[in-house]
Amino acid sequence: MKKVSFALNGIVQHWEVADGETLLASLRREGYFGVKFGGCEKGECGACTVLLDGKPVNSCSLLTVQVEGCHVQTIEGMGEHPDQGWKKTAGLHPIQQALVESGAIQCGYCTPAFALAAKALLEKNPNPSEEEVREAIAGILCRCTGYLKPVQAILKAASILRGEVDEQDWIEDTGVPLPVDWPSGADQSPAPAGDFGSPEKLVLTRRKVFMPRMFITPEVRQKTLSRVGKPELKVDAIKLVQGKPAFAADMEKRGMLIAKVLHSPVAHARIKHIDLSKARALPGVAAVLCYKDIPRVVYSTAGQSDPIPGPLDTFSLDSKVRFVGDRVAFVAAETEEIAEQALNLIEVEYEPLPAILDARDAMKPNAPIIHDEPEYVNFGESNPQRNLAAQIHIDIGDVEKGFEEADRIYEAEYVVPKVQQAHIEPHVVVTYWDEDDRLVIRTSTQVPFHVRRILAPVLGLPVKRIRVIKPRIGGGFGGKQEVLIEDVAAHLTIATGRPVLYEYTREEEFIAARSRHPMRIRMKTGVKMDGTITANEMRVLSDTGAYGCHGLTVTGNTGHKSMALYVGDGPYRKSPNIRFYADVVYTNTPPAGAYRGYGVPQGFWPVERHMERISRDLGLDPIAFRLKNAIREGELHPFSTAWSEGREPRPEIIQTVGLEECVRQGKAVIGWDQKFGNPEWHVVAGKPYLRRGIGVALVMQGTAIPYLDMGGASIKMNDDGSFNLLVGATDLGTGSDTVLAQMAAEVLGVPVDDIIVYSSDTDFTPFDKGAYASSTTYISGAAVVKAAEDVAEKIKKRAARMIKEQHPSVQVSPEDILLEDRKAIAPGGEYVTLAQVALNALHHTDQEQIMGIGSYYSPVSPPPFAAQFAEVTVDVETGQITVDRLVMAVDSGVIVNPVTASGQIEGGMTQALGYAVCEEMVYDQYGRAREKDLVDYHIFRANEMPKLETVFVQTYEPSHPFGVKAVAEIPMDGVAPAVGNAVLDACGADVFENPITPERLWRALKEKQSVADHH
Amino acid sequence: MKPAPFEYYAPTSVEEALATLQSLGYDGKVLAGGQSLIPAMNFRMARPAALVDLNKVKELFYIKPTSDGGLAIGTMTRDSVVEKDPLVSERFPIVPYVVKHIAHPQIRNRGTFGGAIAHADPAAQIPALSVALQARFLVRKQGGERWVNAEDFFMGPFMTVLEPEEMLAEVVLPPMAKGSGASYQQVSRQKGGYAQAAVISVVVVDENKRCKDVRVVLFSVGETPILSQTARKILVGNVPTAEAIAEVAEKISKDEVDPGTDIHGTAEYRRHLVKVLVRRGLTEAFERAK
């Protein structure tokens, strides 16, 4: 131990630390939870950034003993809530304020790092260029925002700090002017031609928020809403920008143990012998568990509603391991170091079994059987004897006849990779017994209610003795729609009686978390010479890895969405011919699971690459060809009567399709007509080895799972006329708490900050299936509206009575009352305030708690649509691709909050860009992961980004009270194929497998050259 | 995870540091910026028994002009300081340009010029840069010192001629000759990633545009930075025509590099990249030469 004296946020500290402790560990131990653990401990993510003598450094790569005599700053020293009862403070730092107001905060996990890096930058350089800002934050990875809004926020803060803007102007809510819209009408040009999409020209509202472009249909324009549709500040932004201890690991518990897991080093083996005695004997070890120590309960880790649409094939611990990274034993110890040491003392003898590492080998006759356990529970067509986790056969119309009627048939095989969600907050859970002997699970999850239901049998506890708390989540993207590690901590708490923290490292995220299903996809499409699609077939081999979890539903979605877009034209439009066959197989690789887009990006890579190639081969305009065959308003979703995840399918008519408008808007923004087919634009002066290209992809997604997933909400009125909104819905950084509050505020006629949102806790909030399937705004939103309407009705009844008492001459019935400006107003203008109503209800007359509850499930899953565009520059000698620009015009129905929604689009496009050009997970011949950190697995940084632009085409979806459809997943779908098509446009090389790495493109170019040489 | 236990020394002078290193022998390890060493210790890939932290040795942080027009850089000078120093950009404009390619600001705010050299990562920029610029290293130990040419310093991946009790103290960059030009070319999956192949080219031409000297240094395509002999043989004494440059590029990619196949690319592709990058680099360097 050494004494260290240093200044922390301006206050001198004398700490006693071990020589080897990093500053990250010391700060968190001392309660500075604004310094975040990104799991890497090697300087790759920047979540642990602090300022050391004014300069940003990674506190994970700095020993605490080294800061002797230095100045250290953390977010805790930057600014605080301005109003603390009778005490007023200086408030937030202008950088924090700008981050809040610009919508730069999504999950908020990396926000403290951004704020500190910005502070260091602006102290040195008060007038930075955008490029300098991007460089300054390049060391901080963010997986939510796409960096656009953080960069805008820092530029805005710079201008405030330079004194250019009256500070008051930023904070004051002047009511937000309507965003831009362009006149609708078929023959009006949607926007001036050419390249006008630079961020400077984006619209700045009076509250100085960068707004995305909007196209508003007349149906939407008719609705006058005061809260829905406005760029309200995120309800959780203030706490996140201060780095408050809001995340699962940001807590202290006396006696808390640290959990570690021994992961299998081999791909497929039986545990012949395991000896835990030495590990157990190590001082400081509280428990070591292997499969012999806990009950053998088969379950599925997929966070889905009951019954889980997939096989039950998983055990907390088993005598067999099925992938490198599978669990062998659990340890709980006083410190992380002791736990690690204990892992090294566990002696295991494996009996190796042959492993399947390539999905194409899984169903070969003599393939080893990965799931031979007798407890295996089948679902649908699963068949463990054939390593088949699921199988799907969907035939719509008469596909063979369609092929016969075609003039040409196009066939090709496409390959999509396994990729990682890579949320910056790793999986993390804390478990403990409460004073009622109920097990509390505080976990970073998207599905708290599913966690409780699924784990109850695994732990031997009834549901009623488990409480799951979801604090703030540092990103999930589907990775946390999995009951992945909660059982580890829970078993160890049961074994020891003590609180347990289990936090994944970045390496564990790569070897033992979930990922996107890799697939091989064969397309076969019949087309007439005029471009009419007569039949379309997709055959998929999907690799679920060692466990089946989301295999069926993800793979089903691949066809259900991507193959529904092109129904054909003419007679084919009325009865499309579509086939979708899929085998979902087991391999001895880490399981795939849910990842934003949920199978659909895997479908649109082949579909949209295929459509591009067909249109070019037929000499047709690629966009006209697509629109000719695309599904239209009022048509039946072709899959709705064919397949519903193993449940009974029921017809769904698609009521809103803004696809043509998306194409028009997107083309105008990117300047399609000036670039596509224009040879001059395709070359770069002075650089003969560079070529430019432009590409498009049209896509659709779904909104929620019909007849299945339910969301609930309750609202309670307080003495002052404010409301508690309790939702089971799970905000994982997406902004759902905010849009739900906006909907409640709209109905109740109050500002958004009168709605105190709490999500989610299985003890306190109503049930919600959780955050997945693009459903929260739609499903949980509808539930909130119902609850709010329930409350509004009670308020109006009481208000009518109160107004009558005050104005005996006035005739007023509850239906005539309007809730607005925190008042209940009669048609004649007489009113009572909501605070008066609340006091009246709680204390004065006919006392009652004004409260409402609502729940909602949907009979339909209205698809959002989008046109996604990409512009690239290709180096034809090296194969290097630079994506210069991404534009997405999207019909997500009514946009509840343009800032949070565009944040979703920007972040989604950025993840999808990784899928397009650099992200993939590969395994060696022993099944060991090649990528185990965020250096080798490259995700985009702020200084590597293309220009991102969003256009919202707002249709009014009649099935929702405010006309909304989903936003969050669809941006994942079209980027990779648009980039692939742009690459084709640039250099004529066809790449069938993404990501299009430099080497892959170089090989495709070589191939093209050798074909050309041949002719 | 916490590093394995070790003794921590924070000397405040070079003498004290050298004495400590001497007394520790094989147990001692220099801690410079720590951007490679501390992560390695966090993962227990490095388990030094003792650390000698140079961060409090003020006399190792400097950039000084030398009278001949070169520079002397103290080993502890941070990458971010080198990157922004006006004297460095004036005398060696290629240096800040290359240093900017290293990771990102947090790493460059801590990582040191000398630390990168001592670390000898085959994928790192600064070792190759030092070879291209004919740097000389002052290596000190208690009671002694020696000068080592950059070319002779790197023995293999993460291996140098440094003995455990020795410390790299200073890097001297001799002045760029009149008529010099330099270029840096790299290909990585994305801008901020490690290079799949990279080349630093420094050329000198006479008044007649004839090549007087050429130093082509490749990295990420072998175990250490590779100084091309072929380039010299073919180009020195001649006017560098496009054909001659192409020939050099072809030969280097065939005979002088030994790329492996790894996570960042196959050997075949890297060889191809070498060819393209050498051609582009030499062309650009000769264009810049004046």
Ligand SMILES: Cc1cc2nc3c(=O)[nH]c(=O)nc-3n(C[C@H](O)[C@H](O)[C@H](O)COP(=O)(O)OP(=O)(O)OC[C@H]3O[C@@H](n4cnc5c(N)ncnc54)[C@H](O)[C@@H]3O)c2cc1C
């Ligand atoms: C996420 C990440 C990305 C990176 N990307 C790049 C990149 O793109 N390019 C690149 O070149 N580097 C990269 N690095 C490495 C970084 O530049 C290292 O900091 C640098 O290579 C080592 O310098 P250091 O001062 O941090 O040395 P340290 O980590 O302190 O030391 C490294 C080694 O050198 C020895 N050593 C250091 N100084 C001396 C001395 N004076 N005498 C004797 N021995 C000494 C140490 O004992 C140790 O063995 C990256 C690092 C990280 C964490």
